Each structure stands twice: as structure tokens, then as C-alpha cells.
Amino acid sequence: MSVTTTTHLNFRGAAREALDFYRSVFGGRSVAVTYQDAGAVQDENEADWVMWGEVVGDNGFHVMAYDVPGQLPLARGKNPFFVSVRGEDTGEITALWGRLAQGSTVVRPLEAAQWAPLYGMLTDRFGITWVLDVTVPYNG
Template identity: 65%
Template sequence: MSVKSVTHVNFQGDARAALHFYQSVCGGDIAVVTYKDAGNVQDPADADNVMWGQVVAASGFHVMAYDVPSQLPWNRGENSFFVSLRGDTAQEVTAYWEKLSVGATIVQPLAPAQWAPLYGMLRDRFGVTWVVDVVSEYHG
């Protein structure tokens, strides 16, 4: 038996655009089900919003997203979660970083760190904070 953890990102009206952006960064297949598709329209304004969506890439990248219905409270919050994107090589990580950084706010530039060959943090154009690094063995 195994268990898998997947980051699930909540938006209010931006889930589809965010999923397409993440697909453009990491590749993979995108799937989107709207509230209308699922027959679960509570507010006509939400009909074409994402009730469930995901991007899954052969590299192992997987993120899920949805649009919180307009009748429910939603606040993007501050530092409520980070998405960690880890790669095996500097070349791989740098390629993701360059794509994610378009329109982003750089929190920590991508550079060597004491604990990793490369590490950086940014807040993408959708307000999601990404921690990007090269996997390294921990020597604590």
C-alpha cells in the first residue's frame, strides 16, 4: 500500500489559467471539469469555473486546482502553503525556474545554498509561492 500527496491549489476564477500556465512550465496532460460539466452549478456565474482540475506530467509533476464557489469565503492568504518543485540537475531546475519566473515576484533568487546546489523561491503571477531546488543529500 502507498500514499501520494499532491498539492491542491485553490483559486476564485483563475484555476483554468493557472493550470494552463503550470502545464506550459512542466508539460504534461491537463484535465478540467467545470461546475457545469459536473451538473453542480449553484451560481450561474460559476458555471464555467473549474470544479476539479489537474496537470500530470511524466516527470512526476502533479498539481490539482479548483475555483472556490463564489458563495464560499476565499482569501488567498499569506504563506498558507508553498509548492515544492525539486529536480535532479541544475539544468532541469533552471529551466522550470525561468518559465515560472515570468510575471513572478522573486522572493529568493535561484542560487547555490548551504543545503542545496540550487535553491530559489518565487511568488508566481497567480500568487502561488514556489520553492525550487536541486535535490541533495541532507547532512545534518
């Protein structure tokens, strides 16, 4: 069993541009899934925004990014990232969630999501927002 941590960057309408820029700097491949691609459009003006994206380089570089929907708060430079913990084992992710959730505020409960067998988000007692999920291959 193993998990990885990845910096998850938060934008408002600029995630694709940022991912393209980081790919040009660090190389590798990028993936961007829009709210429309995922069938999760809540505001038609945001349909082409990135719901989930990443750049993965052969050199080990890895960032994830998304565009925070307009109905959620976001101030540039404030809460600009999440720490993403990903693993392949639901038991391991569930156990990590249980320990990390102590004294935390749950933003989204750890449960099945359209894109993952388990996905959850919480803000710990130190103010750090964590996203935990079980990975699945991307079939885009």
C-alpha cells in the same frame, strides 16, 4: 496499498488559467472539470469555473486546482492550497481519515461523492486543510 499527496491549489475564477500556465512550464497533460460538467452549478456565473483540475507531467510534476465557489471564503494568499491525499483502498483512506480527524474540524465528512467512492475535507489542529479521497479513473 499506497497513497500519494498532491498540492491542491485554490483560486477564484483563475484555476483554468493557472493550470494552463503550469502545464506550459512543466509539460504533461491537464484535465479540468467545470461545475457545469459535474452538474454542481450553484451560481450560473460560476458554471464554467473549474470544480476539479490537475496537471500531471511525465517528469513527476503534479498539482490539482479548483475555483472556490463565491459563497465560500477565500482571500488571495490566505488558505491558497489544500494537501490532497489520494488512494485506491477505501479501508486505507478511512483509517487515515480517522487518525487525521482527531482534534480536527470536519469541513466535509468522509463519504461517497458524485465523483469518488469516498471524499472528505478537514482542517487539522495546526490549521492545514486536507482532502482525502479514493481515486477512480476519469471518464471525461
